Amino acid sequence: MSDVHDINDASIPLLTDTLVPGNPLRAVTPLAQTFAAEAPAAVPAPAAEDGLFAHDADALVERLRGRCLTWLTGEGRNVIEARCNAALQEHTHWLVGHVSREIGLALETELKGWVRAAVREELAARSGVPPESGGG
DSSP states (O other): OSSSSSSTTOOOOOTTTTTSOOGGGGOOOOOOOHHHHOOOOOOOOOOTTHHHHHHHHHHHHHHHHHHHHHHHTTTHHHHHHHHHHHHHHHHHHHHHHHHHHHHHHHHHHHHHHHHHHHHHHHHHHHHHHHOOOOOO
């Protein structure tokens, strides 16, 4: 596959391609026309700080606060709980592996002493000599 873009192949546009012919800065696409049709013709300036826009902002904040709290007590709680459970499970697996390695290393050291003591006891029992004290 070649890294060279064939300008006659219009199946995959590149970032350098002009998707709307003409001046790209003045391009009007169907999506831009839709937004222009929905946009208000003029935005009135607020008369005072406590005017219409301050009231609208307070109402918007209150509605968003309500939606956030509703989400956090409903679907959001389930999302948070699932993520916490996944994190707890992951940490549990890590902790079990870490503790298992630590116990394995400690047992390896102890096991050497236990085997030496058992071999001494067995040799002493076979030869009739009492085993040496010390060991493990």
